[in-house]
Amino acid sequence: MTDGGSVKGEIVASCEPLMPPGTFFVGGHPIAGTEKSGVEAAFATLYQHRRCILTPTEATNPEALAKVERMWQIAGSDVVLMDTFKHDRVMGAVSHLPHMVAYSLVNAVGAYDRCDENLLKYSAGGFRDFTRIASSDPVMWRDIAVMNRDALLEMMDFFAGWFADLRRLVESGDSRGLEQFFASSKGYRDGIG
């Protein structure tokens, strides 16, 4: 038995002990998808050339793992193995945290009421691209936020620290520090294409 959920620690820890003798649970998570949800949002090439993370434990039967791995390879995915702890931090950082940031940003701009009209009216392409993930399914993201609580809080605090550093640079008008902060980020970002 396998799954495709976005959080692995709690799912694997809960499912593994429930398996009947001779059967195995292999946690899985394809890193693919859009801001749309549900079966209707699927398309034939969704998993091609995308990573799929599997999270075997010490109890995982090697043949069961190989079978699940083969299934994802047939779907076109590049399978990567890691433990559930690392999976939940990887996804906390590159997926869950950005969603929390985007949801917060859109709520903030949408709720800002110190001008005589709603500021969202002036959003251009950059804002729309940046906030597209805030259109994601609230129920799915509620469940992810609840299930990946510990890793997500860690990532939210880590981000908040960087954001607070940047705020201090803006407040003090530190040109040199601001340019270094932005250049460092651009360096990371350009590195992932």
Add this chain to the structure above:
Amino acid sequence: MTDGGSVKGEIVASCEPLMPPGTFFVGGHPIAGTEKSGVEAAFATLYQHRRCILTPTEATNPEALAKVERMWQIAGSDVVLMDTFKHDRVMGAVSHLPHMVAYSLVNAVGAYDRCDENLLKYSAGGFRDFTRIASSDPVMWRDIAVMNRDALLEMMDFFAGWFADLRRLVESGDSRGLEQFFASSKGYRDGIG
């Protein structure tokens, strides 16, 4: 004389008194562009069907304003007039704040070192779209952050308040509150297409 800079308060306040008698400064800002900078990043349809904000003051000559307005209309823009204070808050919210958030997010994820490899390696399409603006020119954004300091600090604090609210919902595992937070944001976001 006009300009196309991203901040208007400081530019208009500085330039207006310098104009020789019989000449006028009209602050302008076309809301168009990509994460690329420089003349080479221009294309013929860049301004078509995009808003261009002009920020006349009480001292602005109506004919000078009409001339600049006409120039942007010929380029295909929809001209909007507002004062510099509002302009700097509008852009602080829908452009400058998202850039600060994106730069901070990429620095945070890039600098995270509690796993055995860099987490950016696992970034998928969502993260790439979300952080594209962190590839923007660090020098230009340094100047914007310095020039729009007051409005930007206001927006950064406003965002940080929403983000802290969300953190509390995650920490307490408040399913109902989380779903409402995400649904509110999705509502705003879906509204801008």
